[in-house]
Amino acid sequence: MIQMKKKKLFVLILAAAAAAFVSACGKAPAGETASAAESGTAAAAETSAAAAPAAQPAEDGLLRAAILYDMSSMDVAKTTDNYMVPLNVFDRLFETRMRDGTAQVEGSLCTDFTVSEDGLRYEFTLRDGVVFSNGSALTASDVKYSFERLLIAANENTDIPLEVAGGEELMNGKAKELTGFEVLDDTHFAVTLKAPNAGFTAELSSPAMSIVDAETMESVKNFGSEPADTIGSGPYVVTEWIANDHYTLEYNDKYWGAEPTVKKVDVRVIPDPGTQNLMFRNGELDMIDLQSLDSSIVESTYKTEYPDRIISAPRVGVTYFALNADNEYLKDLNVRKAIAMAIDADEIITGIYNNNAIPESGIIPTGIWGHNDALERTAYDPEGAKKLLEESGYKDGEIHFEMAVDSAADSNIKLTCQAVSQMLEAVGIRAEIKNYDHSACLDLRLSGKMDSFIARWGMDYNDPANIMYTFFGSPEKTAQRSLNYKDKDVMARVAAASSITDDQAREAEYQALEQKIIGEDAAWVPLFEELHLYCLGDRVSGFTPHWAGFSDFYAADVVLK
Amino acid sequence: MEHNILEIDHLHVVFPSSKGETSPVNDVSLRVPAGKTVGIVGESGCGKSMTARAVMGLIHAPGRITEGEIRLCGRDLRKLSEKEYCSLRGSEVSMIFQEPMTSLNPVMKAGHQVEEVLRLHTDIPESELKQRVIDIFRAVGITEPEKRYNCYPHELSGGLRQRVIIAMAMICRPRLMIADEPTTALDVTVQAQILRLMKDLVSDDTGLLVISHDLGVIAKLCDYVYVMYAGRIVEESDIFTLFDDPQHPYTKGLMDAVGSLRRDAEVLSTIPGVVPSLAHLPAGCSFCLRCENGSDRCEKELPGLIQTGPGHKVRCHLMKEAGQ
């Protein structure tokens, strides 16, 4: 009997499976025709979906966003890439915010400050009555602790506290505390720098300089990885983080500032841009970062269907073509100049970036203090480039070097590499594209042995030193970053420029250096600055992206309807 | 008066192929009377197994019956639906297949395979099934039937497997059993036991149709014999007449072949030539190409079955109708 029953059950299961398949078959053809019209990858323009019907109504005050990759840490001592949580959960002494289209450094936790004549000593006043989300008061010693912690943990983001007197000693373990940091009372402290730095307050607005609670840090084990342990004083608290799935921010009712319209942020890890696209169009996301989408979809779908909902902000930084000064051909100034002349950046901007980029002529990108609008771009002149090469006695096709392409780079950068290679080919220079895995590419680049590459440097804080010093500030820096730029004189001037306290004089010096490095030495070929596009869903009425065009943003800068 | 369990009239089985049709069973008529054992003898490929399959309704596609009637206890089997046929197979008519080694499902216990027949055709309660199977195992001479019940086929010897198959065929007491080469694959001692067992299978109201190429088997089991050659019955007779007085040249050849074995003759007697391909049968007598006495007429004209004696028919131009 039992066996009989088993057999009957078995037959039933088989029948059910068959039925399920037949019904699935009935539907498949409809799907196929639909997809044929959509040309596979993802939805192209389709009028019926334009209304973006909401899948399920979202609760009031909830903002739903998506990211491609999960963050590695919420702690700025451990990451330089993932600033969404630091931006929203922590406060800094200063913030750089977009005001009327320009980035302004504003006091945040710091309400007032003075600088000594020599530009070395800063005295800060802290905002009164600020508490962390666990109720503990934010005092000057928390600020000191936050500075020291970066040096002691000594992983990421050590540059800024290292500028403080005694930073080096603390990092090396020769000192127990940061001597340049004096706590005057709970709301007053003074910081003494090793050298004057006019950009110091801007630097303090970097997410790296997030202020943490000293007491909390002593008592918790998993700061930066456990939401409950990750306590800040910002407008939001992180309430949940499921790795590779999602994290959630919720409004911090102890926050000292104005209450934002966004009460809760749900950030999902959606690794496939096509899926993000469908989710947004289905009303499951309130905003989408168009950076990751195929540019053809952005052009064909978003720009036609949601022209009013697209927000564009410069990704403050510069995409550049780096040339290795140690290469047997590239060390020749004429060759470097010819390369600069042979590249038509405008063509790349229109052809590849669909005009979502602005040309750059120097090192300090648009949107950064000190950017020089007047700097002349090297004109596109392939004939002139050929002439230069002839003058140096090179035969057609004689010059050849490798152009490294990072396999993890976005498709536009890869296309740009191809375009540049073709443009160089047209003047008789063979730049052979070679693909590297991301890790290998980075390794080769940092070793200074790469012939050439195209990459983008995104600005960490609103000061020219962030790019000038990093690329041209010392022999170590040039070896790693600008592929062995040689002029030691220039390096010394770049290093000294940070200390010029007079803004005008400092700006003039940077611009002179830019002129020398780009205009005379042609060490670098600046290409353009990308625009970062977002599209807002119908629940969102306004959004101000991060001043530097990060994918990470202040949730308080999103306005819900 | 004795009645027939099985009556086959003018049965034609046709296999279409790319080279045209072949007829492995051509105008075959035969009777299996109640209480009797009837044999079909012939070389392999002569259509004897196909005839049996036709009765079971198990001709493999694309073969099919084109003409003729098959009646089991008076019911015309060709008019049955597939469902009706299924309820008939195993209960009214069953078949003992020729390969005991491969005719049992390797992943099912022997007992379950026999039990299956009961499940399909009877309402015997679940609790009694096993006992029934064990009884029938005992009846067909399976020693330690309880143990064998739980054996898988590969754990059984050839003889035991054949007994299981026989048990399977007889458990529902069918009216007609067909045994297709029941002993061919077994060794000689086992053969004898199985033959003895089969002899006992026939009761007054059942019939047994034995198919074999082995005249010895036929002689031991059958009351009546049909000799088949290339799809046709060439001679039919009761067993004694056939062995005493074979008429058809083919039957004679078969007898000589067996006889030469028996007599330890130095030269084995064989029938010259080969069985003609079914696709290239002559218009006349299909044996004429191998027949010593073949004539033009034999090649062109198909001989009918000629009654040469009481219950003795021969398909040969050389025969004279009895009483003429």
Added chain:
Amino acid sequence: MIRNICRRLGESVIVLLGVALMIFVMLRIVPGNPVATMMGEHADLAVIERMTAELGLDQPVYIQFIRYITGALKGDFGTSYSLGKPVSFLMGTAFGNTLKLALFAALFAWALGIACGISAAARKNGLADHLFMGVSLMGVSMPIFMVAMLLQYVFAYHLHWLPISGINDWRGFLLPAVALGWNSAGSISRLVRSTLLDILQEDYIDTARGKGRTQAGVLIFHAFRNALLPVITMMALQFSSLLSGAVITETVFSINGIGRLAVQAIAGRDIPLLEGTALFTTLVVILGNLAADCLYDILDPRIRKEV
């Protein structure tokens, strides 16, 4: 049989150690600095060097290996560079998701593959045969990402029947499972069909028909049981590949699974995570094969006897 399994488990441990060592060595041969990759483009060489020392990556490989293995034996597989959490924790969560996904996918593939295979074999060259074999050809030849996106577009985006991504409830598993199982279903149905067609030529099929089994009864109770032997092997092997290779499905449907974790580990030169996922995948494949063998033993009495 038990002894056999123990022996094979023993062998598996050696294979696992071998794989661990191979990955360890290979990761140190391939170009690319894991620490530089972890720290990102903006990190300085000095910081990278310091971090390398802190992670013990400046030690000789054999010391690192011994350290790793001793840690692993205690269940400590290190902390992921790219996700900042213990590898064992990350893999635990991811494995849960992948296991569910693979189970759903396998159920789908098995049910569909077997049903289609049987109905195709039941009438060779019939309508069902041509239809199902056509579809299954599509199944085996259609790239998985295409299936995934098609399903997502049609059933989630267009018809709104199922979620586009995420696995908050069982509904979320349906589309990924179908996408993942699609290829398997195709190959299983083809295997079921061809095996059944072979088996239908066997003598015991005639015996079963002779008992009075209907065509369908013969297929299901006699032919199918025998056809299961090769099919089970294939299913078990495929199941382990479903468990370890669901990268694309996991990406398209945003499922935090082992496959995605592994790819993330490779891209980020995340040594602890890479070691962990590789060891895990190896283990799954070994167990899959072992399961196939055991099932085979159970299903085929002939083998059971010999073992």
